[in-house]
Amino acid sequence: MTDALPILPAAQFSAFYQQQDKLLSARDKLAQASNWQDKYRLLMQLGKLLPILEDSLKTEHARVDGCESAAWLYHCEIDGQHFYLADSEARIVKGLIVLLLAETNGKSSAEIAAFMPEQYFAELGLAGQLSPSRSNGLFALASKLQLLAL
Amino acid sequence: MNHAAIRAQFPLLTLCQGDYPLCYLDTAATAQKPECVIAAMDNYYRQQNANVHRGSYQLSASATSAVEAVRDQLVSFINACARQEIIFTHGTTESLNLLAYGLTPHLTAGDVILVDSAAHHANLVPWQQLALRTGAIVEPIALDSQQRLNIEAFKSQLARNPKLVALSHVSNVLGTVNDVAQLCQLAKHAGAITVVDGAQAIAHLNVDVQTIGCDFYAFSGHKMYGPTGVGVLWGKLSELEQLTPMLTGGEMIKTVSFSGTTFGALPHRLEAGTPPIAEIIGLGAALEFLKQHANNDSHAHEQHMLQLLQQGLAQLPEIELYGAHSDNCGAVAFNVRGEHHQDIGALLDQQGVAIRCGHHCAMPLMELLQLSGCCRASIGIYTNEQDIQQFLAALKQALELLNEDF
Numbered sequence: 001m002t003d004a005l006p007i008l009p010a011a012q013f014s015a016f017y018q019q020q021d022k023l024l025s026a027r028d029k030l031a032q033a034s035n036w037q038d039k040y041r042l043l044m045q046l047g048k049l050l051p052i053l054e055d056s057l058k059t060e061h062a063r064v065d066g067c068e069s070a071a072w073l074y075h076c077e078i079d080g081q082h083f084y085l086a087d088s089e090a091r092i093v094k095g096l097i098v099l100l101l102a103e104t105n106g107k108s109s110a111e112i113a114a115f116m117p118e119q120y121f122a123e124l125g126l127a128g129q130l131s132p133s134r135s136n137g138l139f140a141l142a143s144k145l146q147l148l149a150l
Numbered sequence: 151m152n153h154a155a156i157r158a159q160f161p162l163l164t165l166c167q168g169d170y171p172l173c174y175l176d177t178a179a180t181a182q183k184p185e186c187v188i189a190a191m192d193n194y195y196r197q198q199n200a201n202v203h204r205g206s207y208q209l210s211a212s213a214t215s216a217v218e219a220v221r222d223q224l225v226s227f228i229n230a231c232a233r234q235e236i237i238f239t240h241g242t243t244e245s246l247n248l249l250a251y252g253l254t255p256h257l258t259a260g261d262v263i264l265v266d267s268a269a270h271h272a273n274l275v276p277w278q279q280l281a282l283r284t285g286a287i288v289e290p291i292a293l294d295s296q297q298r299l300n301i302e303a304f305k306s307q308l309a310r311n312p313k314l315v316a317l318s319h320v321s322n323v324l325g326t327v328n329d330v331a332q333l334c335q336l337a338k339h340a341g342a343i344t345v346v347d348g349a350q351a352i353a354h355l356n357v358d359v360q361t362i363g364c365d366f367y368a369f370s371g372h373k374m375y376g377p378t379g380v381g382v383l384w385g386k387l388s389e390l391e392q393l394t395p396m397l398t399g400g401e402m403i404k405t406v407s408f409s410g411t412t413f414g415a416l417p418h419r420l421e422a423g424t425p426p427i428a429e430i431i432g433l434g435a436a437l438e439f440l441k442q443h444a445n446n447d448s449h450a451h452e453q454h455m456l457q458l459l460q461q462g463l464a465q466l467p468e469i470e471l472y473g474a475h476s477d478n479c480g481a482v483a484f485n486v487r488g489e490h491h492q493d494i495g496a497l498l499d500q501q502g503v504a505i506r507c508g509h510h511c512a513m514p515l516m517e518l519l520q521l522s523g524c525c526r527a528s529i530g531i532y533t534n535e536q537d538i539q540q541f542l543a544a545l546k547q548a549l550e551l552l553n554e555d556f
Contacts, residue, residue, distance in 0.1 A: 036168075036500040041551060069492045070522070089522065090490035091552075092497075 008057065008074045013083035016051055016105070023049065023102040030099075031124045039125060040092065047094030050101075053087035064140050069093055071137050075148040081106050082149045086141065096138050099124065104145060112149040117142040151447040157532040159184040159439070170502025173540040178322055178350055178481045178528030179506050181375045183436075190435035191377060191428045202427055203401045203418070217427055220434035221417070227437050228367065229358040230384055234416040237383040237390065238425050242349040243272040245368035245383035246316075248420060249345065250276035252393025253314070259285025261313035264304070264342070266328070267293050267518055268321040271511040273347040277316055286313065293518060297473030299328050301336075308340035315342045317364075319351035323510045323526060324473035325456070325481035327355075334364045343389070349373055353440070353530065354452060354479045365389045371429060375531070376436030380429035383420070390416055397422035448531050455533045456482065462542040468549055472519055481528035489552055491523045497548035503541050 026046050033039040053072055062072040064086075071088040083105050086097045103120055104112055117138075121127060157163060160182045165172040174182060200210040202217050217238075224236045239245045257263075263277045267290045274288075281288045291307065294300040299317075308315075315337040320327050334344040344364040348357055353374040359367050366389065371380040385393075395402060395413060400423040404414040413419045459482050463469045472483040486494055495507030505527045509516045516523060527541060 037547075037551060040497060040500065041554065044552075069490060090492040090496075092493050 008076065008085065010076055010078060012051065013076050013085055016085060016101070017083060019049055020102065020105065023098060027099055027102050027124070033125070043095030044091045045095070046098040047091050050087065050094050050098050051085065053085070058087070064137060064144055069137055071097070071141055073141060073144055073148075075145070080108055082109065082112055084145055084148075088137070093137065096126070097141065100138070100142060100145065109149045112146055115146065151451065153451060153534060156443050156448070157534060159186070160532050161185060161188070163532060167502040171540070173503040173537050173544070175527040175529065175533070175537060175541055176504045176506050177353075177530035177533070178373070178526065180372045180378065181353060181530050182532065183377065184375055184439050186439055187376055187432045187435045191432040194428045194431045201424055213427060216434070217425065217430050220430050220437070223434055223437045224382060227440070228384060229360050231360070232387060235384055235387055235390065237385070237417050237420045238430055239381045239383050240379055240426060241370040241372070241381035242347060242368045245381050246272050246345070246347065247276045248383060248396045249366055249368070249385070249393065250280040251396040252420070253343070254280060254283055255394060256392060257284040257286045257313055261286040262310055263288045263314045263316065264291050264307055264312045265289070265316045266291050266299060266318045268297070268299070268324060268326065268512065268515050269316060269318050270322050270347060270349065271513070273316050273318060273345075274514065277314070290514065296475070297324055297519070298326055298475075299333070301333075304333065305336060308336055308342070311340050312337070312342045314345065316345045317347070319346050319348045319357075320354070320479045321473070321512075321515070322350045323481070323512050323515055323524070324483050325350075325478035325528070326473050326475065327351075327477060327479050330362050330364065334362055338363065350480055354449070359384055371433040371436065374436055375439055376433035377429045379426045380433050387416065390420065393420060395420055395422060399423060443531060452480070452529060452531065452533070455529045455535070455538060456480065458535065458538045459527055459529070459541070462538060466545070466549070472524060481526050483524050483526050485521065485524050486549065486552070491525045493552065494525050494545070494548060497551060498541070498544050501540075501544035501547060503544045505541070
């Protein structure tokens with residue numbers, strides 16, 4: 001028997017979603033950053049907007065397999081819209097997660113299925129972050145996120 | 151020694167990554183390849199490609215001679231006693247799996263297998279699987295507070311007469327070196343079969359299997375400037391003869407009928423199927439490269455580079471080093487206090503610096519050090535002072551960025 005995924009209150013998802021405008025403008029700023037220092041500084045700032053998951057929620061069940069750094073993912077569906085929360089041990093991965101969630105939170109199943117994470121990150125000047133080498137786990141996270149919205 | 155001339159033989163090291171020259175400090179994962187290795191493989195496919203040990207024609211005879219000549223090169227490279235002692239595999243992992251499988255009939259329930267706590271998964275998991283098949287018991291050999299193998303603890307474990315002792319020659323994470331000759335002598339006195347994983351030693355140390363006195367020694371071609379996909383299991387002839395072949399078919403067969411099969415003689419008995427011919431030939435070129443360039447001077451150069459790395463890191467107050475000793479080999483393991491190893495890796499990558507960050511396929515060692523992972527910088531014969539300076543400057547830049555108050 002596997003442990004059930006702890007239920008996260010919908011309010012936690014919507015609290016994060018309320019920052020959506022802020023996330024999108026930060027994302028656009030990041031896309032325009034002219035050097036890697038600015039880009040990674042913005043990425044780590046973005047990561048700070050992610051709510052920190054309590055340790056009790058960092059369960060094996062919520063853990064995304066295939067990451068060398070641990071990451072945990074939660075999902076809920078409200079009126080046909082999908083919402084996610086995730087956390088990671090690494091600051092840069094947290095920033096990348098925010099970019100992923102900014103693009104997928106509040107979307108329909110069809111929209112999430114059509115989402116192409118590799119292209120998205122390439123457009124932000126972060127190509128290679130999503131390589132299947134699994135080292136930062138973002139590939140596994142993006143795949144699981146899409147799977148949950150099926 | 152003209153170090154610049156040695157480095158110039160590695161075409162990949164002239165690459166740039168964005169605005170930065172590539173600074174390759176991940177040789178412990180795989181070494182870069184000199185021109186002669188690339189050319190030998192290219193030449194094989196253009197001039198010599200044929201299956202070995204089979205053809206009745208000259209091309210096949212020529213490929214066979216080329217492969218068998220590499221076996222002879224290996225005999226002298228590791229000071230083996232006979233060419234039958236050199237078994238070609240696909241790498242260290244296959245060598246150790248082949249060995250653990252082959253020993254299955256020789257172990258029984260309750261037999262003890264001692265495994266180095268710093269072992270790579272490839273030198274642990276095959277023994278665990280062997281234990282599952284036979285009822286044997288796998289026990290770790292403890293490390294001391296300096297992250298070196300604890301000889302006193304090892305001696306007391308030997309009192310239980312283990313059936314097998316599996317050691318790393320050099321730790322793939324820490325770069326610590328085991329005195330494998332001493333450890334094997336102790337283990338032999340206790341009657342154990344001795345196995346040494348030489349993957350991280352073979353490119354950096356003079357490996358003499360007779361001086362070490364082990365029963366088996368395994369290593370990979372790609373960590374000694376040769377291609378991926380080829381490795382070696384060396385064993386004493388009397389020990390290799392005891393092994394049950396893991397793979398059957400192909401050139402390892404003597405006779406086959408539906409009433410039964412007889413296996414051929416060593417070394418082919420343990421080399422089923424078509425071998426990685428081009429890779430073996432590439433390995434031959436790597437051995438020639440090492441014969442020409444690996445000597446006391448190059449070893450001293452590598453030691454100097456490693457010490458520059460260790461000292462440069464030790465000067466940064468945020469850095470925590472693990473098991474860093476002056477007599478280590480090839481690699482240095484570290485973390486930045488309060489930062490995740492993956493963030494360090496990502497920020498170094500932005501500056502053209504390639505190091506490995508993670509658990510390094512040595513999770514039990516990480517558990518022992520109470521780490522979720524760490525960074526590892528590792529060097530090769532081609533590493534120069536500029537690499538070390540670029541790495542340290544990039545690390546300082548990463549620390550600055552991480553320490554900014556945003």
